[in-house]
Amino acid sequence: MSAPTTAFQVRKGIHEREVRALEPSEVPVIDFGAFYSPGEAEQRKAAAELRKACIEKGYFYIANHQFPEAVVDRAYAAMQRFFALPVEQKMKCHYLDSPNHRGYVPVKGINADHSLKGEDESEAIEMAHDLPADDPDLLKGVRFYGPNNWPTEPPDFRWALGTYFDCQLELGRTICRAFELALDLEAGFFTSRFTKPLSRLRVCYYPPQREDFDIANIGIGAHTDYECFTTVWQNGVPGLQMLTPDGQWQLLPPIPGTFAVNLGDLMQLWTNDLFMSTAHRVINLSGVDRYSLVQFFGLNHDVAVEGPLPGCAGPGNPWRYKPTTVGGHVEEMVAQTYHYSG
Numbered sequence: 001m002s003a004p005t006t007a008f009q010v011r012k013g014i015h016e017r018e019v020r021a022l023e024p025s026e027v028p029v030i031d032f033g034a035f036y037s038p039g040e041a042e043q044r045k046a047a048a049e050l051r052k053a054c055i056e057k058g059y060f061y062i063a064n065h066q067f068p069e070a071v072v073d074r075a076y077a078a079m080q081r082f083f084a085l086p087v088e089q090k091m092k093c094h095y096l097d098s099p100n101h102r103g104y105v106p107v108k109g110i111n112a113d114h115s116l117k118g119e120d121e122s123e124a125i126e127m128a129h130d131l132p133a134d135d136p137d138l139l140k141g142v143r144f145y146g147p148n149n150w151p152t153e154p155p156d157f158r159w160a161l162g163t164y165f166d167c168q169l170e171l172g173r174t175i176c177r178a179f180e181l182a183l184d185l186e187a188g189f190f191t192s193r194f195t196k197p198l199s200r201l202r203v204c205y206y207p208p209q210r211e212d213f214d215i216a217n218i219g220i221g222a223h224t225d226y227e228c229f230t231t232v233w234q235n236g237v238p239g240l241q242m243l244t245p246d247g248q249w250q251l252l253p254p255i256p257g258t259f260a261v262n263l264g265d266l267m268q269l270w271t272n273d274l275f276m277s278t279a280h281r282v283i284n285l286s287g288v289d290r291y292s293l294v295q296f297f298g299l300n301h302d303v304a305v306e307g308p309l310p311g312c313a314g315p316g317n318p319w320r321y322k323p324t325t326v327g328g329h330v331e332e333m334v335a336q337t338y339h340y341s342g
């Protein structure tokens, strides 16, 4: 049985227009170098900072993560060239033409905020692990495993974004390890279930938005992400806003050399609301184009979320959710957001 889904997106203040723009010094930045070092004390210290940020804010940035800068630069260059193409060209790889939920999402192609009837004013490419068409899990009916629906233009898009995706998987494994420490779990709790993870990458473009925008039609409407956590790279142009657990919208400043990381629904389910899935949205009022690379990290498709993590429930604090699976929850939420009929 699936968990109730409406619990995740609805938050007090979700349509509030007041936003506080944060200074870079106000952002919790975790030094990820600690997780690559053999020093246990350093790792524990960084994990404690990560835990505090998750409880108080629902997001953090990571620095010293060792992600190759050239991979980001190449991905950014290729995505700019793709989104500059005529719309007819981009429509040739529309996501609704892919059996695996991969491809181009045009303007008004999704409705991320399920509580409104609007459509989102942004474009994206949905991609994931580029698996063959005879992948055994795909043959069993798991549509999230399978081939990407690559654009043919620009010709290096596939290399540039495929490499970004693969490198992010490596980073994601380290973030899983950091969460194991932050939640006091046995080593391998997440990483041993991260051998064929459901991970999606959204390659996003947000044209500038008018000041008198309608809250139902913004870059991406307020929502929570469905997986365990999400990494966000943004091109120096602000627009991403996070709703903190105490109900304040915060505009996140891009900080060169970092990724923002926010929590997703599965983390909320598993931690029984200790780590809440962070509601967020994008409104690009900068006057210039905003681009972002947003990668979602679940665990393997069939991993069961059938109870709270150790230490996250007890007398007076029962588990609030129903059992689900990683793939089951993501499938249900994607069906509500994207324009699949029937």
Ligand SMILES: O=C(O)CCC(=O)C(=O)O
Binding pocket: 202, 204, 220, 225, 232, 234, 240, 280, 281, 282, 292, 293, 294
């Ligand atoms: O573009 C961003 O910064 C965030 C996009 C987002 O929230 C999403 O694609 O789920």
Ligand SMILES: [Fe+2]
Binding pocket: 223, 224, 225, 280
């Ligand atoms: Fe999101």
